[in-house]
Amino acid sequence: MSLSNSWNSLRSLAISENGFVFDPRTGHAYTANQTGLAVLRALKEGRPVAEITRELSQDFPGVPSIEADVCGFLRLLSQLGIVEVPEQEAP
Amino acid sequence: MKGQRLCVAVSGLHLGENAQPGPGVIRSLREANAEPLRIVGLAYDALDSSLYAPGLLDEAFLLPYPSVSPEAYLERLLEIDEQCGIDAIIPCLDSELPLLRQLSPELEARKICCVLPRGRSLFLRAKDQLTQLSERLGVAVPETRSVSDLAALARACSELGFPLVVKGPFCDAEVVQGPDQASTAFERLSKQWGFPVLAQRFVAGDEYNVAALGDGEGAMPLAVAMRKTIVTRLGKAWGAMTVHDPSVMDVARRVVSGLSWRGGCEVELLKSRDSRIYLIEVNPRLPAWIYLTTAAGVNLPFALLRMALGQALPRYGDYQAGVFYVRHATEAIGYVRDIENIVSYGRRSAAVATVAHGVG
Numbered sequence: 001m002s003l004s005n006s007w008n009s010l011r012s013l014a015i016s017e018n019g020f021v022f023d024p025r026t027g028h029a030y031t032a033n034q035t036g037l038a039v040l041r042a043l044k045e046g047r048p049v050a051e052i053t054r055e056l057s058q059d060f061p062g063v064p065s066i067e068a069d070v071c072g073f074l075r076l077l078s079q080l081g082i083v084e085v086p087e088q089e090a091p
Numbered sequence: 092m093k094g095q096r097l098c099v100a101v102s103g104l105h106l107g108e109n110a111q112p113g114p115g116v117i118r119s120l121r122e123a124n125a126e127p128l129r130i131v132g133l134a135y136d137a138l139d140s141s142l143y144a145p146g147l148l149d150e151a152f153l154l155p156y157p158s159v160s161p162e163a164y165l166e167r168l169l170e171i172d173e174q175c176g177i178d179a180i181i182p183c184l185d186s187e188l189p190l191l192r193q194l195s196p197e198l199e200a201r202k203i204c205c206v207l208p209r210g211r212s213l214f215l216r217a218k219d220q221l222t223q224l225s226e227r228l229g230v231a232v233p234e235t236r237s238v239s240d241l242a243a244l245a246r247a248c249s250e251l252g253f254p255l256v257v258k259g260p261f262c263d264a265e266v267v268q269g270p271d272q273a274s275t276a277f278e279r280l281s282k283q284w285g286f287p288v289l290a291q292r293f294v295a296g297d298e299y300n301v302a303a304l305g306d307g308e309g310a311m312p313l314a315v316a317m318r319k320t321i322v323t324r325l326g327k328a329w330g331a332m333t334v335h336d337p338s339v340m341d342v343a344r345r346v347v348s349g350l351s352w353r354g355g356c357e358v359e360l361l362k363s364r365d366s367r368i369y370l371i372e373v374n375p376r377l378p379a380w381i382y383l384t385t386a387a388g389v390n391l392p393f394a395l396l397r398m399a400l401g402q403a404l405p406r407y408g409d410y411q412a413g414v415f416y417v418r419h420a421t422e423a424i425g426y427v428r429d430i431e432n433i434v435s436y437g438r439r440s441a442a443v444a445t446v447a448h449g450v451g
Contacts, residue, residue: 012335014413022413024334024335024412024413025334025335025336025337026297026318026334026336027317027318027320027332027333027334027412027413027415081366
């Protein structure tokens, strides 16, 4: 899964240490757990999804659903308008 | 400056269900000026809430409604000027603007400063001109029909479908789900607000408003955008949060620029689920939530006052996103003597406000 035109949206997100996420474009706020927070930070740094998934797999060896979990999280971010997933890959 | 303190007259003083901008404007002005101001309230009703709210007004006067006659209005305004020495007026009600435009030579002669939009700009932003305006600016607007009788309403219902938004000509709106509800809303709105009632295609999404200052030459030097977080039955923002959404600000800029707007205004927008932005309305003065702009770092009422006085606009950095308000209604207390002052003498001074309980 790849992301398109998401850089500005992601860059503007305010993410606090305790998982509070604020989107200044909409005024909406969310909470993320530590794993979600790690993914969001990595996306904000512009790192590819494949690399993020690989890293999580190393951190949590033996968990088979990591790729599906990351895809699900990205779909959620897409529904919230935080990232844009290209149309052919959209849920 | 006519007196020892700069004297600013402000109207739109009622903070009720349909909140007026005066209190937010005054609060902003009081916070901005290092030198204390003398704030004179221009009231149209003895029960305008700001008359009894502590710390807002130094003086208050009753005026005849702008609809009574220009002569009566001017006469009263000049009486107030005699007594207080008004340096500037910040009008906060739509209905005052055409009248003040008409009276501007007299105001100028009395050295009463006021920023007013041009007549053409006022005409172009009228609710029944919205579709034409949006076409000219290339901004989307929900499909709208102007309806003056039940037959026209029925046609609009069948063309636009349900849900449908039925709106009064000045304010107030209802989302209706069928023809019966539409007729009831039409009857109520026309009785309360007059004609034409507007039937508008319903668009689901978030409501965004932009408070802005136009320089009259097409530029929008200052603006703050917010998203409504609590919306009342009348569609008013009981709660809101400042946001930085470039697409919202871009549409607001096109509107202010396209109207060559001079002075303060509010651009009401709706962002649909597919991120399309629709123009809902342009209000010709600062909005009731204006203090939020001051809290976020851009004091628009103060900038408007500077503009009125012919001074350079204050320099502000970008406003802060994520500043929010929740309107907190409370009781402003008055006593019989207060009512007597305002009704019998048309004047109320904070200095002589009743302090004892009862009749006094």
